[in-house]
Amino acid sequence: MQAYASGAKDAFGFLFDLYEPKLRHFLSLRMGGSLWSEQEEVFQVVWLKVHKARKQFDPQHRFSAWFFAIAWNSLYDRYRRLNFDEDEGDWEATADYILSSEAYLRIKQDLVQLSRLIRELRTRPREE
Numbered sequence: 001m002q003a004y005a006s007g008a009k010d011a012f013g014f015l016f017d018l019y020e021p022k023l024r025h026f027l028s029l030r031m032g033g034s035l036w037s038e039q040e041e042v043f044q045v046v047w048l049k050v051h052k053a054r055k056q057f058d059p060q061h062r063f064s065a066w067f068f069a070i071a072w073n074s075l076y077d078r079y080r081r082l083n084f085d086e087d088e089g090d091w092e093a094t095a096d097y098i099l100s101s102e103a104y105l106r107i108k109q110d111l112v113q114l115s116r117l118i119r120e121l122r123t124r125p126r127e128e
Contacts, residue, residue, distance in 0.1 A: 001063045004054055016047070019067060023047075026068065030075055030106065038078075045074045065118050072114055076107055 004011035023046060027039045049070050057066055 001054070001057050001059070001066075012051075015050075015063075019064075023067075023071060026071055027075070030110065042071075042074055042078055045078075046071045049074060061122065065122075068114065069118065072107075072111060076111070079107060 001011070001015065004015060023043060024039075027042055031039050031042070046067075050067060053070070057063070
């Protein structure tokens, strides 16, 4: 990731090759019955956010934790926007839908697990 943040063009290809199948698997598990196009949209958003934030990556932390935090946040953003009628500003109906949905509960459980993993990763000594 440091090479990519520094401008090495081949570094992105390496990261993409390594994390593309992991991200697809992650999304298919969490988005289950969603259309492929919806999963693909989140997939592209994640990589775009990684690209935009590449210079903000802290090499003191593991890339995988940073990457999947972006993936979680992108997935959460998608569910947050789900069924939001922008014209009417129906925030309460959207919140009720999200709070009652199985997807939200699964995301919430996964976020708790991810938080634990991130804390664990941060306390581990960095492997060289």
